[in-house]
Amino acid sequence: MDINTIAKKAKEASIRLAAVSTEEKDKGLERIAQALLDRQEEILAANRADLQRSEEEALGAPLLKRLKFDQAKIREVVDGIRSLIGLPDPVGKVLMETELDEGLLLVKESCPIGVIGIIFESRPDALVQISSLCLKSGNAVLLKGGSEARETNRILSQVIQDATQGAQIPQGWLHNLATREDVQGLLKLDEWIDLIIPRGSNEFVRHIMDNSRIPVLGHADGICHGYIHEDADLEMAVRVANDSKTQYVAVCNAMETLLVHKGIAPRVLPPLAEKLKESNVKILGCPRTRALIPCVEATEEDWKTEYLDYTLSIKVVDNLMEAIDHINTYGSGHTETILTQSQETADIFMDLVDAGNVFHNCSTRFSDGLRYGFGAEVGISTNKIHARGPVGLEGLMIYKYKLEGNGHIVKEYSDGVKKFHHKYLR
Amino acid sequence: MDINTIAKKAKEASIRLAAVSTEEKDKGLERIAQALLDRQEEILAANRADLQRSEEEALGAPLLKRLKFDQAKIREVVDGIRSLIGLPDPVGKVLMETELDEGLLLVKESCPIGVIGIIFESRPDALVQISSLCLKSGNAVLLKGGSEARETNRILSQVIQDATQGAQIPQGWLHNLATREDVQGLLKLDEWIDLIIPRGSNEFVRHIMDNSRIPVLGHADGICHGYIHEDADLEMAVRVANDSKTQYVAVCNAMETLLVHKGIAPRVLPPLAEKLKESNVKILGCPRTRALIPCVEATEEDWKTEYLDYTLSIKVVDNLMEAIDHINTYGSGHTETILTQSQETADIFMDLVDAGNVFHNCSTRFSDGLRYGFGAEVGISTNKIHARGPVGLEGLMIYKYKLEGNGHIVKEYSDGVKKFHHKYLR
Incomplete structure (x- = not known):
């Protein structure tokens, strides 16, 4: 599949995912946790391949350490997913409620942003953390990890996809991008992708910010x-x-x-x-x-x-x-x-x-999502709009205004036949 | 002053404005309301000049109607400002509070975005509405109205500036931009300007979105x-x-x-x-x-x-x-x-x-800020992040995380000497 088709499918999946119940999403998360444990041999083998190739390519010791994904790490990400299951669903929270007039009720309700593109560095545990945050918050996600972790990322995203396919989670909600060209393509797809979160070097983040119309959440410098x-x-x-x-x-x-x-x-x-x-x-x-x-x-x-x-x-x-x-x-x-x-x-x-x-x-x-008690973070933002500081579930949300009427038309208010009474209920 | 200096001064003012008390901001708003009434002769004269010139330039009847700013309109914007005074201050709201550990308290607090650039069409009442929303929310603002309303906009912004100079409002918090070149300059100043809100034709809004690194809040189409x-x-x-x-x-x-x-x-x-x-x-x-x-x-x-x-x-x-x-x-x-x-x-x-x-x-x-009971709106957003739908005071806010400690260092937690207990207080 080309990146355009992948992104379009992700958009379609995101629409349906926005309406999936808390129970189904939590069930999906538990299936992911279980699958990571059940299929750890495959995961460990893929990671060994990444480590061996990277050693041969003389990757530095700190990067090799970050790349390593062993049983202890699997245990850790599984614990992370299970603590996420325990958190309240961020979707469908009533943020405001106003009765505009008799029978005309305005409700501001939290909803997922849609499709998130995340480009991250070598740690494969980031893939699991980000995917589970996106699933819990009802967002579809396109992931691109560092190429040194390509085998580990491939099997991890496969395990996650397989696990959610059995649950009531729409197919195409997660896709692992394989190539650097996919990232360049992704930056152009503002029709399907709603937000990009880049995690990497300053130069890399600036490059993303300068080359896309899609809003970017993150930080270049940390001075x-x-x-x-x-x-x-x-x-x-x-x-x-x-x-x-x-x-x-x-x-x-x-x-x-x-x-x-x-x-x-x-x-x-x-x-x-x-x-x-x-x-x-x-x-x-x-x-x-x-x-x-x-x-x-x-x-x-x-x-x-x-x-x-x-x-x-x-x-x-x-x-x-x-x-x-x-x-x-x-x-x-x-x-x-x-x-x-x-x-x-x-x-x-x-x-x-x-x-x-x-x-x-x-x-x-x-200043860190785990230390702040967010369970996990998708990154830290220095933006001045939407989300600032460590970004957890809440930073992946937006809202919609729902208005329930009973045949209400504006002409009557504009003609002065009716008047708004604006009862601020919440 | 060139646009760069204007924007830099607005940034400096915004830092100080963020910490101005509710009382002082409301006092500033009341002074604006009073000044608009006291100086209505100047305002009406300026508007007559705009109307006359626009008629000579054969501006269409609907646009002329929107341009007109008479005593009734002044009364209306003054009423608007006074209703804004009655609203709670959106700055400094505690959005979340977590005790991370004994004596280590994290507070997520609403704060202004900073400097907002607003480019709007012919209605001069929009200038007063937008300025007062920005002042109440603690944001500095750079305004550029339609050239057909230039005399009215000039005197209105002068009246507002003069009125707030006597109050404890930092100078430079509001500036009326006169030329089209200023707008082009403004789009480049992502160092000083935090958000642009364009109101106008689809083509115009798209032009802004395509030509600035500054985040843009608004809508091009309304299909x-x-x-x-x-x-x-x-x-x-x-x-x-x-x-x-x-x-x-x-x-x-x-x-x-x-x-x-x-x-x-x-x-x-x-x-x-x-x-x-x-x-x-x-x-x-x-x-x-x-x-x-x-x-x-x-x-x-x-x-x-x-x-x-x-x-x-x-x-x-x-x-x-x-x-x-x-x-x-x-x-x-x-x-x-x-x-x-x-x-x-x-x-x-x-x-x-x-x-x-x-x-x-x-x-x-x-779907409209006044009908939704927001008091006023700076525009309607079709963005998927930050703010969606009619944007009032809340859309002009972001937050910061404040962390109060007593010599707390991370090494102790990383070494396992201390543990976070994450008490979610709010």
Whole structure:
């Protein structure tokens, strides 16, 4: 099947999937969970093939680790699916209810978006997580994983398709795209595809955003900041800044730039530099930072850089507003944290910083769907519309207005024969 | 000021406006209302100039009517602003609250989107409505109205700016763009502008959508359908179909195609044709329609056409599913209505039709922000993400996640020293 036919079938399936009952969807999810366990030999064999080929192709150790999909991982994704079954159905929630007039009832009701195209990196568990989130939320999904995981992704999507074919889930609701050309084709199909969620490098996400009329949900950069205010607890500041930078450097919610109030810089920078040395963090500092700790000179370019590495840029600022302005200028709207003992200062920071996740006295690394208790996430968004921050089931929903009448026509209201009374019921 | 500076200033203002209190925003709105009354002589004079010039330029009568902004209109927009003051502040609503662990509290809170660019047609009252919706929702706004209303728009935005300058509203939150070049410039400023809402012709909206990386909220087509099911009440079907088509033909929620079940077509089409003749509606029909009533032959092109005129295409269908498929194929996701006496049939239609507004036994003409009780609307959206249907205050909102900790770091959770307990408080 060509990508056009696949997408058209997905659209048709999505229309029917939107009306499938919670019970049937949960049954489908349980069948997927069971099939993943029953067919684990096939899955493990496919993954071994991917691993062997990738080793031969000299894929780096961290990527090989992400590619590995063993019994423990299967157990994990099955647990994930079963916890999803327990969550309430996000479809059909009444978000608003207004009686416009006698017998004329307006209901705003949540419904699936339709067809989601998801392009993701090497971890095969992402395929299972994303597919089950889409099924639970009633969305059809076109998936394209990294080519290094192609055998694992092929068998996983086959297992999921087979499992749901027996249930009352419309065929064609899920399709695994095999080629890079399919992705290029997918970007053009705004008639059938409603939303694209790309997960990958900055360049890759930007390429998608620049080459499609389909709305894109996701993030390119993750330039996250910490700001240590004058009155911060010294020990806490060192601890949180260190965790934000070093707990896992290769991810979008790791801190890239630290801002420090000039009044606390002489006391907090030396012990922090000491702590960061334990992880061999390279520090790039502004002139005032360099006067306090040994470090390389930071340039304008550093404030715009997502290192994704053991590297940190540090700037000393005069006050809270300078920190906020710096973040709103150079930040990517991802995750920003302030260290302060004053709730009032924290509130100003959290209100004025324009980002999806604004934190007080805790590590930037907390911005994550699992940590937020969403069960799973399809990605993290830095968009300013629709969904922001970690995106779980709710980010895959939209709504429709349903209006129930009894022969009501507009002419009577326009002529003044009848009047709206707008009873806001919910 | 060039458009880049204007947009940058609007962004700065939007950051501060996001944190302005409800009281101050409402005070600003009341000052606007008062200023519109106090300075009505200036406004009326500017509008007279626009009207005179437009008459000289031979603008059509309907457009002249829309352009007119008299004392009654001023009274109307002032009433609109005052009703907006009475509505709850959409900013800072707690949408979700989860205790992730002891002392680690996650709050999902509504906040403004930021800077909205709105390009609208000739009605000057739209400028006041849109500005006040943006102020109430804490968004900065760049406005570009039709050039025929340029003097009225200039004085209206001046009055609004002057009125809010005295209040605690950040300067630069509103700017009236004067030239067509400004609009072209605006489309490129995705760094400062978060959302564009275009209101105008299909071609115009498509041009905007194709020429900007900024998300666009709105609709190009409004190809709305009615479907008369086999069991519909005959009199009601004629009445609602007639209202959907003829009550106001030049608007996006007017019906363009009527689908009729074959079982009721012989009984409903003749009296409907009779009724539509009163408004001189031109009918284009499929072969089965033409066998029942006198009409021109409809072509494939007709199912894709938004007439915005006294013209209606009619198709006889075999069953409910054919009607649903036709609507999902040719409809633009705007407003679709079914006439049936069966609630079960209506529910299937409303669940399976993929549109922002799905109606049962009432006219398509009801899809409108004022009729829905939103107080006002910035436009109607056929998007599948963020906001759908008439867009009022809520469509101008997004949210941020605020996380309050007490020195919490991720390493402890990753090492298993601590565990999330995820108490879903709201």
